[in-house]
Amino acid sequence: MRLHQLAALVSSDRNGGLTEAVIGLYATGNGRESAASIDFDSFEYTGYSS
Numbered sequence: 001m002r003l004h005q006l007a008a009l010v011s012s013d014r015n016g017g018l019t020e021a022v023i024g025l026y027a028t029g030n031g032r033e034s035a036a037s038i039d040f041d042s043f044e045y046t047g048y049s050s
Contacts, residue, residue: 023045027038 025040025043029036
């Protein structure tokens, strides 16, 4: 699927006006198997500037 096709799936014309963004937090073992766990208590987004 091409980018313009993906963008069409989230357009307000197709989904009834929903155009929100989703941010997901994750942790990695940096390429190694890990038994460690993580629990995020809070998260602060300071914005994006290009």
